[in-house]
Amino acid sequence: MFIQPYLFFDGRCDEAIEFYRQALKAEVVMLMRYGESPEGGEQCQGGATPPADKVMHACLQIGQTQVMMSDGFCSGKPEFKGVSLSLTVADDAQARRVFDALADGGQVQQPLIATFFASSFGMVADRLGVSWMVVTASADAP
Known part of the structure; x- marks a missing residue:
């Protein structure tokens, strides 16, 4: 599947x-x-x-x-509710670059920070309304 x-x-x-x-x-x-x-x-x-x-x-x-x-079936403004795309990147520098690019014209929901489960994690809705979670797994993350 x-x-x-x-x-x-x-x-x-x-x-x-x-x-x-x-x-x-x-x-x-x-x-x-x-x-x-x-x-x-x-x-x-x-x-x-x-x-x-x-x-x-x-x-x-x-x-x-x-x-x-x-483009869909001409219904008007796109809405992306209840879903987020999770983007796992190789390192913190790439996480910063991708996060900042997605945030340009969008809305930061969770700034990119280190957490207990990732060396970098942040959430952003891009300028088109698509929600993204950007994550770099830490070496000691489960």
Whole structure:
């Protein structure tokens, strides 16, 4: 079994892709726009056709993980409630760089600090509203 995050950005997917390329050095594995779907393809709620230039499906490689994303079905402002993506990094310097990049234009929920379970741990909601936990496991952490 395999679980893979799939995020819906409701019209801001291109912005998200560029942000994660810069902040997390993400690589675009695939990108398909609604205009590339066959006739009679996806429709928004209420039967409207999504704009052809919007992202129907994309896949980003972030480290060892693939994150799927889309503009979704035209429902408005994206909401990411009750979920957070946990990003484990190699060292404290990388934790600081990634945390600061995600925090740019976002909201720090827990500043990056040393804890009993990690040499660096912090929580941030990025500028798109996605919550992240950045962690560097300490050598003596369980």
